[in-house]
Amino acid sequence: MANKSYRILIALSALLLAIAVILILSFIGGRSRGPLEGLVSEAGSMVNEVESKVIIQKREHKRADNLSWFKSAINDKSLLKTPRIILLGAYDNEATESFEPFIDFEDSLHTTLPLVHLYCAWGSKPEEQFPATQVKAIIAMGSVPLITWEPWLTDFDPAQWPQLRKVELRDKGGMSDVARGKYDEYIEQWARDAKDMIIPVFLCVGQEMNDPYRYPWGPQNNSAKDFKAAWRHIYNVFKTIGASNIIWVWSPHPAYGWFDYYYPGKEYVDYVGISVLNYGTVATWSKWWTFTEILGNHYKELTKFKKPLMITEFGCLNVGGNRSNWFKEALTDLPLLYPAVKALLFFHYSNDKTTTQQSLNWYIKDDTASLNAIIRQMKNWPDSLKPK
Numbered sequence: 001m002a003n004k005s006y007r008i009l010i011a012l013s014a015l016l017l018a019i020a021v022i023l024i025l026s027f028i029g030g031r032s033r034g035p036l037e038g039l040v041s042e043a044g045s046m047v048n049e050v051e052s053k054v055i056i057q058k059r060e061h062k063r064a065d066n067l068s069w070f071k072s073a074i075n076d077k078s079l080l081k082t083p084r085i086i087l088l089g090a091y092d093n094e095a096t097e098s099f100e101p102f103i104d105f106e107d108s109l110h111t112t113l114p115l116v117h118l119y120c121a122w123g124s125k126p127e128e129q130f131p132a133t134q135v136k137a138i139i140a141m142g143s144v145p146l147i148t149w150e151p152w153l154t155d156f157d158p159a160q161w162p163q164l165r166k167v168e169l170r171d172k173g174g175m176s177d178v179a180r181g182k183y184d185e186y187i188e189q190w191a192r193d194a195k196d197m198i199i200p201v202f203l204c205v206g207q208e209m210n211d212p213y214r215y216p217w218g219p220q221n222n223s224a225k226d227f228k229a230a231w232r233h234i235y236n237v238f239k240t241i242g243a244s245n246i247i248w249v250w251s252p253h254p255a256y257g258w259f260d261y262y263y264p265g266k267e268y269v270d271y272v273g274i275s276v277l278n279y280g281t282v283a284t285w286s287k288w289w290t291f292t293e294i295l296g297n298h299y300k301e302l303t304k305f306k307k308p309l310m311i312t313e314f315g316c317l318n319v320g321g322n323r324s325n326w327f328k329e330a331l332t333d334l335p336l337l338y339p340a341v342k343a344l345l346f347f348h349y350s351n352d353k354t355t356t357q358q359s360l361n362w363y364i365k366d367d368t369a370s371l372n373a374i375i376r377q378m379k380n381w382p383d384s385l386k387p388k
Contacts (some may be wrong), residue, residue, distance in 0.1 A: 063103060064142035066112040073114075074144060077200045080247055081270050082308065083342050085385050086335060089115025089146060090346040091313070099137060105348050108365045110375055115202070117146045117312070117345050122186065123155025130193035139199055146202035146249070146345065148312070149190075151178065151217050151230075156186075171216040175206075179229035187234055191241035204249035204273055204312060205234060210262050211253040214355075224261035231264040249273045251312050254298045263305060272302050275313040276330075277347060281320030283356050288321040291330035299338060308342035315347035315362040316370075324369035331377035335385040 073079040080087075090113055094101035099116075106113045116138045121128050131147070138145045153170040164170060164182060177183065194201050209227050212219045217227065231250070238246055251273030252259055263269070276294045279286035295311070302309060316326045334341065352360040364370045 063112055064140070067114055067142035070114045070142060070144075074142075074199050077245065077247060080144065080200050080202075086341060086381075087114050087343040088345070089113045089117055089143075089343065090348050091117035091119070092348045093350060093352075099141065105346075105365050108371055111378075112142075114143050115146055115343060115345055116141075116143045117148070119148045119150065121150045121152045121155055122183070123152055124157040124160050124186075125155065128155060130190050132193055132197070135197055135201065139197070144200055144202065146204065146312070148204045148207055148251075150215070151175075151206050153177070153183075153216070156183075171221045173222065173226065175217055175222040175226040175230040179226060179233045181233070184237060187237045188241060191238040191243045194238070194246060195241060195243035198245060200245050200247055202247045202249055202271070202310075204251050205231060207251040207273070207312070208253040208256075208275065210256045210258050212256070214253075224258065227262055228264050232268055235264070235268045247271065249310055249312065251275065251310075254294060254302075257301075259301055259305075266305065266307070269305070269307055271310045271343070272305055272307045273310045273312040274298070274302060275347075276311050276315075277313055277362075278316040278321075278326055279319075279355075279360075280317045282317055282358075282360060291326070295338065299340070303340045309338070309340045310343040310345070311341060312345055313347040314344050315349070315364075317360060317362065318367070323364075323367065324373040327364075327370050328373040328377055331374060332380070334377075335381050 073083065088111065090102065090105060092102040092105055102113075102116065118131055118134060120131055135145050135147075151174070153164075153174045154167050156164055156170075158164065158167060165177070170177070178187075194203070206215070206217045206227065208214055209217055209222075210219065210224075222230075235248065247270045248268060249271040250262075250264060250269045252262055254274050254276075274295060276291060278289050278291075278294065280288050299309075314330075316323050316330075334344075346364075347362050348364070349360070349362040352362060364374075
């Protein structure tokens with residue numbers, strides 16, 4: 001009842017404020033508002049906006065309180081590099097204008113997620129610069145960001161970057177260009193902006209670099225040697241700038257192997273990441289893969305680097321099998337079967353067109369059976385390893 005009364009009070013206050021503002025603007029502008037319904041409609045829009053902001057801010061503050069246990073880790077990078085519990089997180093593609101969809105998702109999981117996943121491409125567009133606004137919002141909510149930083153070299157405007165090769169030539173040997181400093185101006189600015197955040201930032205550069213089909217920084221365009229050189233160069237640029245708050249996540253594709261050839265070296269990597277996505281029977285190249293087939297069969301190879309593992313993308317489509325059972329099997333005794341896994345981030349993508357021409361829906365927010373399976377299995381984890 002208290003929450004309902006609070007919401008009504010907010011709505012009434014916002015309505016009165018909206019009407020007052022509209023009347024003042026109408027008077028100043030010397031214009032007629034027309035029928036009363038026009039006034040009410042415009043006021044209604046302002047009510048929704050004000051109410052939404054107030055309610056979300058209240059939820060975000062409460063969320064930060066729920067993560068009070070996480071504050072010590074935020075202020076100590078070593079605790080994030082060697083966490084005692086499994087750090088949970090998610091990417092939600094609907095969380096663009098605000099993090100309300102993200103918060104809705106974690107509410108459905110009955111938990112508060114300490115990690116928030118973002119994707120950012122390389123390039124000269126405004127959205128391809130360091131996402132400072134989003135990162136600051138994540139910090140305000142009490143979480144830490146994981147940024148997957150994708151080197152799409154063709155996105156740099158030739159007029160702004162005349163020193164680069166022609167657009168159609170950039171991908172071939174592009175990692176070699178990165179290693180030789182051709183993109184340093186961009187990397188240096190990113191490093192400075194990341195450094196300004198002060199708190200730790202997980203950074204995954206050029207994921208699935210061993211996949212010859214998916215990304216232009218893969219082996220169809222670059223040698224493993226050049227990728228490693230590029231990674232080390234980026235790392236050293238950040239080090240020179242003084243961005244010591246970065247936690248480096250190296251994330252190969254589990255199915256394509258050659259891990260040793262692409263590993264930059266123990267001093268350049270803090271986490272080994274891996275994507276665990278079951279596409280089911282959605283395409284001719286896919287089938288219903290179990291969690292064991294995706295991660296378990298490669299676990300020994302990936303743990304030989306003696307780094308904590310991060311499941312950077314965790315999800316299952318609802319095509320070709322029982323999704324709730326997939327999540328149940330994946331999470332049953334996960335901390336005991338895969339003790340190196342120290343972070344797990346849900347891939348909560350409602351409109352994924354990155355791998356197929358059709359739109360794929362990884363959303364589970366409204367899938368009660370899958371949510372129940374996830375919640376039930378996480379509750380069965382040992383108390384010392386459970387998310388708070």
